[in-house]
Amino acid sequence: MGKTEKIYIAGHRGMVGSAIFRKLKKEGHHNIVFRTSAELNLTDQTSVKRFFLEEKPAYVFLAAAKVGGILANNIYRAQFIYENLMIQSNVIHQSYLDGVKKLIFMGSSCIYPKLAPQPIREESLLSGSLEATNEPYALAKIAGLKMCENYYRQYGCNFYSVMPCNLFGPYDNFDLMHSHVLSGLMRKMHLGKCLKNDDWTAIQSDLDTRPIDHVDGKADMSTIINVLANNGITKASDVFIEIWGTGNVLREFLYVDDLADAVYFLFEKYNLEQGNKQMDKVDNFFNIGSGADILINDLAEIIQEIVGFHGVLSHDLNKPDGTPRKLLDVQKLSDLGWQYKTRLKDGISKMYQWYLENMNNG
Secondary structure, eight states, rough: OOOOOEEETTTTHHHHHHHHHHHHHTTTTOOEEEOTTTTTOOOOOOHHHHHHHHHSSSSEEEEEOOOHHHHHHHHHHHHHHHHHHHHHHHHHHHHHHHTSSSSEEEEOGSSOOOOOOSBGGGGGGSSSSOOOOHHHHHHHHHHHHHHHHHHHHHHHEEEEEEEEOEETTTTTOOTTSSSSSHHHHHHHHHHHHHHHTTTHHHHHHHHSSSBBBBBTTTTTTTHHHHHHHHTEEESSHHHHHHHSSSSSOOEEEEHHHHHHHHHHHHHHHHOOTTTTTOSSSSOEEESOOOSSSHHHHHHHHHHHHHHHHOOOOOOOETTTOSSSSSSOOOOOOOOTOOOOOOOHHHHHHHHHHHHTTTTOOO
């Protein structure tokens, strides 16, 4: 990939897209194009076609997606499957039509069966039933992966996919109902710490940056206390933070800048073979992770220590646990020479520092 060739990052403002942008800039790539969702609706085929004809990117990182945590996936099921199918179909197909040299599609570890053997190998795809709560999102991501595979099989397109484990880092989603578990717990504990210390200036600043249920820092104290309680942050004899479910499920986490490093490594090193398009097995997607998982309860204790929350952790057993375990086998990528760099505690510390520094920047 030449340093002067044009690169399009779809979803550059999200957690993954912004990390890829930082990595590309660090490696000396400056001919990078992107559009906000307000400027370019990726679910609209005509708009996507017009953009590609105008910009003519040579390489594409497809990180745009509708994403959310376990509750958002379960509530907005139609939106998750429709928007993701439309985004990836439009971008992948137009990349083929415009002769894009290489495209990498960002998938998710939720593509694998709920009860897949652990650690999960790439070969486990489509070998069993999906986790019900995020099935629409998973089906969309499987479709994107298979689009890349079959555009290679039929047209020889150098399009392939990565399936990361749970990601966290700067520009994560901190909405308390729709975020992923790590970012949600971090924000809960930050607000819980402020509540325990009666630091209303910090609470108001947090809510002004990211309102909760349309309540910002300008609301009166009783309204703020109520909205915090409705989102699992309560003050009684002590401050209590709710963990969804039992907390006894296992998850694997990767700092998002490590994902960007892995994606760039593949873009530099890996190409699909041109001549084996009809093989039964096509190595067109890779698991990306740390190779280690952790109980949600143990994760919560690490976040509690880093944030400095000295209240009580409780559980909301009415909320779902999701898949019991979801650890990826990352041997295939490891055999190519890539390893993750950021330890979990170090990544959480970096993320919390970023959160505090961006309190008034949204």
